[in-house]
Amino acid sequence: MMGNIKLGVIADDFTGASDAASFLVKAGYRVILLTDVRGVQPLDCDCVVVAQKIRSVPPKEAIRQVQAALGLFRALGVEKVYYKYCSTFDSTPKGNIGIIGDYLMEALDVPYTLLCPSLPVNGRTVKDGRLYVNGQPLDESPMRNHPLNPMWDSYIPNLMKEQSGYPCYVLDRETLKQPSKGVNEAQKTGKFYLVPDYETEEDGRAILAAFPDLRLYTGGSGLLEYFGGAGGRGETVYKSEGDSEKAVILCGSCSEMSGRQIRSYIEKGHPFVRIDSEKLLAGEVNAEQIFETVLQNLPETTVVYSDGVEKNMSGVARDETFTKLSTLFEKLLADLSEKTLQAGFGKIVVAGGETSGAVTLRLNYHAYHIGRVIAPGVPMLIPVENPKLQLALKSGNFGDEEFFTKSLSEEK
Numbered sequence: 476m477m478g479n480i481k482l483g484v485i486a487d488d489f490t491g492a493s494d495a496a497s498f499l500v501k502a503g504y505r506v507i508l509l510t511d512v513r514g515v516q517p518l519d520c521d522c523v524v525v526a527q528k529i530r531s532v533p534p535k536e537a538i539r540q541v542q543a544a545l546g547l548f549r550a551l552g553v554e555k556v557y558y559k560y561c562s563t564f565d566s567t568p569k570g571n572i573g574i575i576g577d578y579l580m581e582a583l584d585v586p587y588t589l590l591c592p593s594l595p596v597n598g599r600t601v602k603d604g605r606l607y608v609n610g611q612p613l614d615e616s617p618m619r620n621h622p623l624n625p626m627w628d629s630y631i632p633n634l635m636k637e638q639s640g641y642p643c644y645v646l647d648r649e650t651l652k653q654p655s656k657g658v659n660e661a662q663k664t665g666k667f668y669l670v671p672d673y674e675t676e677e678d679g680r681a682i683l684a685a686f687p688d689l690r691l692y693t694g695g696s697g698l699l700e701y702f703g704g705a706g707g708r709g710e711t712v713y714k715s716e717g718d719s720e721k722a723v724i725l726c727g728s729c730s731e732m733s734g735r736q737i738r739s740y741i742e743k744g745h746p747f748v749r750i751d752s753e754k755l756l757a758g759e760v761n762a763e764q765i766f767e768t769v770l771q772n773l774p775e776t777t778v779v780y781s782d783g784v785e786k787n788m789s790g791v792a793r794d795e796t797f798t799k800l801s802t803l804f805e806k807l808l809a810d811l812s813e814k815t816l817q818a819g820f821g822k823i824v825v826a827g828g829e830t831s832g833a834v835t836l837r838l839n840y841h842a843y844h845i846g847r848v849i850a851p852g853v854p855m856l857i858p859v860e861n862p863k864l865q866l867a868l869k870s871g872n873f874g875d876e877e878f879f880t881k882s883l884s885e886e887k
């Protein structure tokens with residue numbers, strides 16, 4: 476097994492992992508996505524993506540999980556490591572991106588790495604060290620209201636300052652043409668990060684051309700498409716063997732785009748269950764009741780969603796009640812996913828990264844093939860242990876308004 480896996484990706488949440496995997500498939504690689512690093516060999520693939528839940532956990536726990544992934548990569552002889560975080564740099568000032576980046580630079584003994592959150596196809600771009608979402612600076616975009624990670628700045632070196640012990644240097648397009656100049660300048664300070672301009676797909680290619688041989692990269696999923704070396708092989712799309720007529724959509728996401736997708740789906744007359752936070756807190760909502768409704772609505776697919784997606788979360792205090800609610804929503808939607816699985820549903824569509832983590836952990840499959848792409852960064856996943864199931868994990872902000880309808884269709 477030594478040395479035959481080109482790239483090992485550590486993704487900080489589950490939607491991010493499926494996003495990363497879909498871009499590696501697009502690059503022509505055979506990819507396996509793992510949600511557990513134990514007991515899953517042999518792996519017949521070119522790249523392995525490890526989905527972890529390390530975005531919003533205490534740093535010690537995050538590092539423990541990262542160490543486990545590195546242990547697997549060492550055992551597999553993985554050549555390069557990619558740390559995948561959110562294209563909107565989701566983290567609080569005490570967040571884990573800098574902590575994990577620093578740890579990986581030290582553990583892999585590398586002098587520097589890149590910070591490349593961009594994903595131009597989904598409107599995330601970096602210019603002069605500043606991260607933009609559809610042309611708006613990150614902290615003026617809907618991300619300023621994110622329930623877990625409200626973004627307070629858009630300048631990446633500022634975002635990193637609180638989280639990392641190492642400095643960041645912005646690398647403009649001109650310097651990217653002579654990368655050694657930028658590196659030499661920065662090298663005087665010990666370990667460091669480089670933040671290159673990355674506004675277009677062409678920039679993505681130029682970044683990898685300038686830095687083809689790093690042992691460690693970090694970023695969103697965008698850059699993964701340009702990791703060459705798949706030998707010109709076309710995209711291999713894995714197909715599920717199951718019957719996808721019985722499906723459910725579970726949305727714990729509070730993102731603006733998820734809200735628009737839900738409205739569009741409901742306006743078409745499809746069934747829905749809206750979960751009221753007050754009632755959930757009061758113990759008046761349970762998975763059994765909702766599941767009954769989901770069953771009664773068949774063959775129509777029900778969307779079950781949190782009322783949080785209708786609220787502006789910026790004014791909501793992040794107090795004990797808030798934390799309790801977010802845990803309750805995750806548990807409820809995970810309970811529902813388990814019930815649908817037991818009832819033989821062939822498709823589960825989940826919206827929200829944290830929510831996807833909760834659902835995936837509950838479904839308890841440990842390895843996935845990558846199926847058709849519903850929207851950039853959102854493929855269908857097919858558990859190696861259950862090829863009859865299709866699971867879509869949608870990042871809150873991904874997909875267009877018709878995403879849920881598209882996820883139910885079987886066409887590419």
Ligand SMILES: Nc1ncnc2c1ncn2[C@@H]1O[C@H](COP(=O)(O)OP(=O)(O)O)[C@@H](O)[C@H]1O
Nearest residue numbers: 728729730781783801804805827828829830871
């Ligand atoms: N009404 C609500 N109040 C507090 N937390 C909520 C509410 N609705 C959902 N949540 C929680 O907010 C988080 C949403 O994060 P996530 O699933 O990553 O989606 P997104 O990032 O798109 O909002 C989850 O932990 C979810 O359980």
Ligand SMILES: O=C(O)[C@@H](O)C(=O)COP(=O)(O)O
Nearest residue numbers: 491494561562827828870871
């Ligand atoms: O890079 C991205 O934007 C996604 O892959 C991602 O990480 C999404 O996380 P959530 O927005 O929490 O779903």
